[in-house]
Amino acid sequence: MDDAHSPTLVPQREEDFLPQPDGPVVIVGSGLAGYTLLKEIRKRDAAVPVTLVTADDGAFYSKPNLSNALAAGKAAAALASARAEKMAGDYGATVLTHTRVTAIDTQARRLATDRGEIAYGRLVLALGADPFPHGLEGDAATAVLTVNDLAGYAVFRDAITDKRRVVVLGGGLIGCEFANDLAQAGYAVDVVHLGDWPLERLLPAEAGQRLADSLATLGVRWHFGRTGRAVVYSAQELEIALDNGETLAADVVLSAIGLRPRTVLAAAAGIATGRGIKVDRLLQASVPRVYALGDCAEVDGVNLPYVQPLMVQARALAATLTGTPTPVIYPAMPVMVKTPVHPVAVLPPKPGSIGGWQVACGERGVCALHVDADGRLQGFALTGTETAQRTRLVGELAV
Numbered sequence: 001m002d003d004a005h006s007p008t009l010v011p012q013r014e015e016d017f018l019p020q021p022d023g024p025v026v027i028v029g030s031g032l033a034g035y036t037l038l039k040e041i042r043k044r045d046a047a048v049p050v051t052l053v054t055a056d057d058g059a060f061y062s063k064p065n066l067s068n069a070l071a072a073g074k075a076a077a078a079l080a081s082a083r084a085e086k087m088a089g090d091y092g093a094t095v096l097t098h099t100r101v102t103a104i105d106t107q108a109r110r111l112a113t114d115r116g117e118i119a120y121g122r123l124v125l126a127l128g129a130d131p132f133p134h135g136l137e138g139d140a141a142t143a144v145l146t147v148n149d150l151a152g153y154a155v156f157r158d159a160i161t162d163k164r165r166v167v168v169l170g171g172g173l174i175g176c177e178f179a180n181d182l183a184q185a186g187y188a189v190d191v192v193h194l195g196d197w198p199l200e201r202l203l204p205a206e207a208g209q210r211l212a213d214s215l216a217t218l219g220v221r222w223h224f225g226r227t228g229r230a231v232v233y234s235a236q237e238l239e240i241a242l243d244n245g246e247t248l249a250a251d252v253v254l255s256a257i258g259l260r261p262r263t264v265l266a267a268a269a270g271i272a273t274g275r276g277i278k279v280d281r282l283l284q285a286s287v288p289r290v291y292a293l294g295d296c297a298e299v300d301g302v303n304l305p306y307v308q309p310l311m312v313q314a315r316a317l318a319a320t321l322t323g324t325p326t327p328v329i330y331p332a333m334p335v336m337v338k339t340p341v342h343p344v345a346v347l348p349p350k351p352g353s354i355g356g357w358q359v360a361c362g363e364r365g366v367c368a369l370h371v372d373a374d375g376r377l378q379g380f381a382l383t384g385t386e387t388a389q390r391t392r393l394v395g396e397l398a399v
């Protein structure tokens, strides 16, 4: 990965930028969504031409590893399992790296990029999501880091080398995972979180509190009901001012306050967007020959920014693009929070479900079941050793 940022096209051929008869399937994005789709297409069809265009270096990696890699001492290069050239060769695709799509002409079926134009037969947007702007004021605001890709992880890992104190903004899934990983790796960690307990939109209070207490045993200090106002340089350190006037000293500030689907490119092309790029169950956008999947997509009104949904989407879309229109049908997909000190498995009830939590707290974990008035299981939140129950509970879900 030594030349990870060299501006090369892989492979570099002039015809990659010229129109073809009906045009290739062009996938924009080399994250798990883009590459999983490519792999699924190749399972079904060895011949359909596929071009994958990506703004980054096109290395294949599993993004969830980014918040579990510090304690394991892993550098960014060690997390990438294949370079773009290898992916292109293994899956019979043209992979154009360091190529940013700047506009989509849905009439002419052409993409404008910062390296030339690309014609498409069918276009798949797998653009991912951007970190929410942290909104902090102060002269060190631009020093606040985010980790949303391999390059961001590399910058963060460099920044914390030989440092000791990290303030994490946000106690959601990613903030908790980084807090665990950093604390495990020996850092002093403060987490500033607006909610009254971590993951409060997914977990009932007892389960969230148990996770917070477990992370506290590693030394994590919580600042609940608080938000950051400003971050300034002060001597050799950063000083974070909270909304209650308290200040925290840190060497590095990591913002993990959430992600928002990348919709700007699609919206500018007249493609319907809401929270994400709006697609139906066939992952078809509001204009012909354009599809979306992964973190950028709002599928039938729902954006699910996790790995398992994008795998289901990729399998269905590969079938559709190779001649068998296949709607996305999700199985029950519990989300695992990778906090080894106290793991969490959560399956939120469907939006609009009427019911409540039944919570049982044991020594080694919390078992919270979301049930309706007739006692039927709608979802669950499990912590600690109770997470072992998730497979059995999935089988008991009301349909």
Ligand SMILES: Cc1cc2nc3c(=O)[nH]c(=O)nc-3n(C[C@H](O)[C@H](O)[C@H](O)COP(=O)(O)OP(=O)(O)OC[C@H]3O[C@@H](n4cnc5c(N)ncnc54)[C@H](O)[C@@H]3O)c2cc1C
Pocket: 028, 029, 030, 031, 032, 033, 034, 053, 054, 055, 056, 062, 063, 064, 065, 066, 067, 099, 100, 101, 102, 126, 127, 128, 129, 147, 148, 149, 174, 262, 265, 293, 294, 295, 296, 304, 305, 306, 307, 308, 310, 336, 337, 338
């Ligand atoms: C730290 C962290 C930990 C996580 N842990 C978990 C977990 O444990 N379990 C789980 O289920 N999910 C987890 N997630 C979420 C999961 O990783 C994502 O849902 C998934 O990786 C999203 O993949 P994607 O391909 O949709 O987006 P991305 O991986 O963001 O890929 C987007 C791609 O689009 C490219 N791109 C964007 N705009 C352009 C453009 N204009 N032109 C060209 N290319 C462009 C980018 O360069 C990139 O290649 C985690 C996320 C993070 C950040």
